[in-house]
Amino acid sequence: MSDTVIDKTPNIIIDPTKVKGDRKRRMTVGEIVAFVLLILLTCTMLFPVIFMISTALKTSKEMLQFPPTIIPETFAWDNFKTLFTNDEIKFGILYKNSIIVAGLSVVGTVFSSALVAYGFSRYRAKGKKIMFMLMISTMMLPYPAVMIPQFILFSNLGWMNTFLPLIVPTFLGSAYQIFLLRQFFMSLPNELYDSGKIDGCSEFRLFWKIALPLSGPALATVAIFTFIWTWNDLLGPVLYLSSQEKFTLPVGLAAMMSSKFRIAPYNLLMCASIMTTLPVVAIFASAQKHFTEGIVLTGIK
Template sequence: MQTKNMRKIIYHVLVGGFAILLLYPVIWLIMSSFKVSQRIFITADSLIPDPFVLSNYVQGWQGFGDYSFGTNINNTVIFVILVLIGHIISCSLIAFGFARLKFAGRSFWFAIMIMTLMLPYEVVMIPQYIIFAELGWLNSLKPLVVPAYFGHPFFIFLLVQFIRTIPRELDEAATIDGCNTFQIYYRIILPLIVPALATTAIFTFYWTWDNLLGPVLYLNSPSKYTVSMALNMFLSNETASNWGAMFAMSVVSLIPVFIIFFIFQRYVVDGISTSGLKG
């Protein structure tokens, strides 16, 4: 009994120490947001702000020009919602087709789709930019949102694996009851893949919220800047960077991320673990 208790103590000490090690950068970021900007790196080895100031949050929220940081948050929320809706609809439909429908070349097209996971974004970045420029979509959310309505290979694969765990007998029973293919999708399959859809939504939120490269490529007007672009504007190669304001707004931008994670973390675990099974 003593040996078992000792193992538990050692385990919790090690896990707790590892958790503190992982959380230290976040703690340092939060504490540095209350330091005077010029002293952040001078006192980088100390977590305690001296002096303790709130001006970084005031300056950061004021933003740049006529647009406050709240404008950037609103732009990002709209961006995230549109992409999230696109991924949920397109990926679930495509995954249903690969998992349940029989058509010529299904295995071939599924393999091609999986291969695109290994394709770096830098390879298609310039061709996509040229296409969107020809369409007149620059300086708008269209180049960032419209591709989401044509599926994402990672989420399609995740949902395909999840759908394959659902017994086909349910499809056959629904067919006997008079359901067509689309009715099977939204009445039978869609309600049963909610954990995988939640995982898709959460990862879409994370990846879209902190996306910098896409908005930098396609957005030119400050009124349309996202959170990641606004944070980047606090840094300057010509004048002194406002590190305090950037750290303060970084903390603000992390609040939605933490809220979403703590509320929906159970769905992430359920969605990924179940998708790894094969029925």
């Protein structure tokens, strides 16, 4: 008697028209309306950027035409060259000053905030929660409340018309950044630190070799926030800087609107705005993955 295998699997007949219909689901009226509204909203938000680029590529004569044109009749690419070669604007010096202030501020804020956040997340001590709450409460103080005492302090130190008042405070930590990094450090398991202690690591080496390498997304988030805030800061440089050779980009852009020019050079101003925006866009685009990951991970606790 031979063994026979009987296939009892039922034959399933698939109607190709139904599959095709499922794949090509028709959009409802509400979805179409929402899609159209999103397109209109996107175009509305992009219009200032388009107008900025258009004005930057116009000649001085076409810039004053009414009604204004969106596409320039002649693309004046020399406006960017004029921006950097104009002796009154000195855009190259402004750019260099902003890079120095923003770069050192990022280094100071990331290192000092990470060090303080590591201490708040690792150590147990009496009064630690009170100290942490006092630090967090400083975020509720508006800047004008501390602006005058800081101005008097830096003036007595002889730091006026230097970059020191803009850079040195960043090496003392930032309450918001400390809170952000503390939340991330608290999510790291203690077993990592225990294994490091077994290998003979000191406390600073635990911070440098274990905590920091694992907190890349959070550090990237802090660096991006600090760079944007410092790069766009106008009030601080206006308070402490008095010579044009020390001005940063926000102060320089505001000075271009002054009465020094008979007619404000809006085409050069738009060129400067494009050049000012490019570093922020480039940094955010290159670190977008780490930025979003850092925002998500710091909320785990």
